[in-house]
Amino acid sequence: NAxxxxxxxxxxxxxxxxxxxxCSPMKGHSHVYWYRQLPEEGLKFMVYLQKENIIDESGMxxxxxxxxxxxxxxxxxxxxxxxxxDSAAYFCASSPRGGDLNTEAFFGQGTRLTVV
Amino acid sequence: xxEVEQNSGPLSVPEGAIASLNCTYSDRGSQSFFWYRxxxxxxxxxxxxxxxxxxxxxxxxxxxxxxxxxxxxxxxRDSQPSDSATYLCAVWGSGAGSYQLTFGKGTKLxxxx
Numbered sequence: 449n450a451x452x453x454x455x456x457x458x459x460x461x462x463x464x465x466x467x468x469x470x471c472s473p474m475k476g477h478s479h480v481y482w483y484r485q486l487p488e489e490g491l492k493f494m495v496y497l498q499k500e501n502i503i504d505e506s507g508m509x510x511x512x513x514x515x516x517x518x519x520x521x522x523x524x525x526x527x528x529x530x531x532x533x534d535s536a537a538y539f540c541a542s543s544p545r546g547g548d549l550n551t552e553a554f555f556g557q558g559t560r561l562t563v564v
Numbered sequence: 565x566x567e568v569e570q571n572s573g574p575l576s577v578p579e580g581a582i583a584s585l586n587c588t589y590s591d592r593g594s595q596s597f598f599w600y601r602x603x604x605x606x607x608x609x610x611x612x613x614x615x616x617x618x619x620x621x622x623x624x625x626x627x628x629x630x631x632x633x634x635x636x637x638x639x640x641r642d643s644q645p646s647d648s649a650t651y652l653c654a655v656w657g658s659g660a661g662s663y664q665l666t667f668g669k670g671t672k673l674x675x676x677x
Contacts, residue, residue, distance in 0.1 A: 481665065490669035491608065491652065504663040539607055546662065550596045550615045553665055555607045 450475065452542050452556035453522075460562045461530045469525040469559045473542030480523045481541045481553060482515060491539065497523055530563045537561075566591040568655050570668035578676050583640040585651050585671050590634070593658030597629055599638045600652040602670065608652055612638060643675045 453472040461467050473480050482494040493507040497517035508515065512530075517523040527534055537560050541553040567590040577583045585599075596615055600608035614620045614627040614636065626639040636655075640647055650670040657664045 481663075483667075491667040493664045493666065496663040507664070541665070550613075551656075552598070552610055552613050554610060555600075558607045 452477075452540055452554055454538075454540050454556035454559050456559060457557060458560045458562070460564060462564055463531060464529050467527040467530050467534070467561055469527075469538050469540075469561070470522040471525070471540030471542075471556055472522040473540075474544075474554055477542035477544050477554075479543045479546060479551075480517055481543075482523075482525050483539045483541065483555075485537045485539060485558075487536075494525070527561075530561075532563050535561055535563045566594075566655075566657050566664075566666050568653055568666050568668040570651075570653050570671050572669060573672040574674050575671055576674045576676055577643050579643060579645060581643050583643045583647065583673055583675070585638040585640075585653075585673070587636045587638075587653030587668055588634055589636070589653075589655045589666075591655065591657055591666075592634060594655045595658065596656040597627070597636045598654040598665070599625075599627060599636075600654060600667075602650045602652055604649075640673075643673075645675045645677050648673055648675045 480497045483491045485491050495508045495515045496504040512528045514526045537558045539558045540556045543551045543553040545551040569588045599612040601611050602608045612627040614629045620627045624641045628637045650672045652670045653668040
């Protein structure tokens, strides 16, 4: 079974460009979570999605960031007009059920975004 | 704001010793607790989950949960240099926060050969 797949693994963008990060959940998982980890910092929740629905985006910055999980294809985290402070590791996790049902979440390898 | 607290370390133990990692959480309604291991530059890897009070053992790892004290711990027996990593405690929230898996900042463990 393939695990959670994220691509690209490394992404370099100039200030003002757009970054698109992709995440395909584990087979059989329909719940996707995006986290951001700044250097020497903990993992911070950004957004929780199910197919075609954003369930909780309380951790997402109000501007420039958006996420989707279409009926077909991977989940996408989109960052518009990137700034240096967006440089971080972005991790995607997936689970077979929602978090209130004693469920385990598994992480992808992450995308390391560097803004120059 | 639901919080998960861990000692940041670093925690250094000699090879073969027991490493003890601790975590407290603020959301009294939380029911699901996890330990992840993260090597430098890598992604978090799930190593233990625990849902009931008491101990849960898996190989050299034992997770302990005390919901009354809002406390979770991880014991690593016969520590090996390959156990050197940052250990993250994670808690599913309850109620409206149940969509969020909240992480502590992690405890950095160093096993000295």
